[in-house]
Amino acid sequence: MRPVYAVSGGVSKFARARPDLDFRGMVKEAYDYALTDLHLTPQHAREIVDGTICSYFSDHFTRQLKAGSMVQDYLGLCPKPGKRIEGGGATGGLAVQSGWEAVASGRFDICVVYGFETMSRVNTWKGNEFIALASDTNFDYPVGGFYSGYYAMMVVRHMKEFGTTVEQMALVSVKNHRNALHNPYAQKRREITIEDVRRAEMVAWPLTMLDICVMSDGAAVLILCSEDGLNTLHRATGRTPLPAKITGVGGGLDAMRMADRPHGEVILLPHERPEDYRGLKYPGVHSFRAGRTAAKAAYQMAGITNPLEELDFIELHDAYTSSEIQTYEDMGLCRYGEGGKFVEGGMPFMPAVDYGVHFPEQGRIPINPSGGLIACGHPVGATGIMQGVFALWQLQGSIRAHFGSDVLQVKNARRGAIHSHAGTGTYVVISILERGD
């Protein structure tokens, strides 16, 4: 396999609705930003791009089948090859990995990975219905199942099993909303408190409106290159971009119905021992086996044996405050059951941002410095790609250039991870990115 580099990205600001631009226009906005950052004209890009990966989740929201073909022609990239990737909430992260595969295999030297979602086209509860169709439509959806309800059941079991509290979950919301104050791309930029989260309207006990990400319109683009692709870019622009190398990819799946998840033994990471988990039935409905499987593979490929020590930041899929806590554990930042204490100690907060709370270990490993899905929004097909763009900017040290402020710049970031997750942990992908210099 050849080394693969992320070289540039763009995000079309996520918003509740973008009636001024359809999916093609939003992708074009993100694409032009990514090209400008490379000092590459669309005409030049048309000559040197080898192919594309298209990412969007729901044909119900789009109500335009084969929307990828329409984006391709709008970007002026016909007749180059491309394909669409779909995997629920993880669609964007899967698309980044498909782009990696296309370049690593030698098929493409320069690959444009783009994604979008247009969720404003129906009301919020119809939107919830569309998303709920991504659960078993014989046994789960018709009972009144919907995603906030599923995640609520998962965290209720986590609370029972490990003593996780709603206040610990609320801290994730405080962190992500507060971080987003400094991210101009974020949809929700608010200073909120634990009390605000708990006083917000209840959606599915114990999750309130502020424990849950919102629906969005938006698009994102990430450009991936081989070493030959970097040389081609250099010839085209006279410049060498500061790349981030993708050094690890991992993925995993789990049974669609939560009811079907086994109660067996924990899949261990290199720094864990079987005696850490005596008597714990795994994954049950409290943990994401696919997330642990993805982490294990990505860490192994990147040579990471202790993620807390060896990663500088993570952009992870916080569709729910609860799933961010559960993901700390899947990714081995703490042991299973300790996710609540991990956030309470301040570990996943930015070291120099004031959250109005005192933490003993603030900023050990910033998680979702961008504000995550909870604050940035979650236009599904764009989300994982947005994480890739933000991770690239962190590793380039270019957050100030793109955000207009370096408050969210993780100092000396050398290695980060992006984590994308589909409904109740059915698809999870993790990619590791490192500074390319």
Add this chain to the structure above:
Amino acid sequence: MSENRVPEDDEGTVLFRVPLPKDPGALKGLAPLIIKHHYEIDYIHSYAQDSPFFAGLANQRLLGTRCGSCNYTYGTPRAHCMECGRPCDWVDLPQEGQIHTFTVCHYGSEEFLKETPYILALIEFPGVDTLFLTRVVGLDPQASSLDWIGMRVKARFRRLSTFRPTDVYFVPIGT
């Protein structure tokens, strides 16, 4: 919803004509036109290999499946074993179990909004390896508590079947 606001819905005005500036150069400033587009469809859905489960509910039977090879028992049926790939056989499940986890839905998909608040729970059965998603009736949705986990519940069946999984629901034992 805040009290000093008129509730919004999807209703708009039907518009047949719209003014347009003569100068094509001014058209980029035109506000987006937003129309309502109706879409509705009836699917012909077969429960296929899951059919006996729904026929069972119509006859007051709660059916799961058991792998003939490794004996893994499914609280939500599947025709083939997820552990070993062999075909499963249909078995009657116990009609009593306990709440493994739950939530109270104050919102839901549009189709179910009118039924909120309702309680969803995953039920565990003795001797069964996987769980079953159902509604629990007979608990106060406003009194949700982790103490509900482990509560013993029993199946009840709708007298008039709808051939949906809600033909069975669970109630606390002793009510």
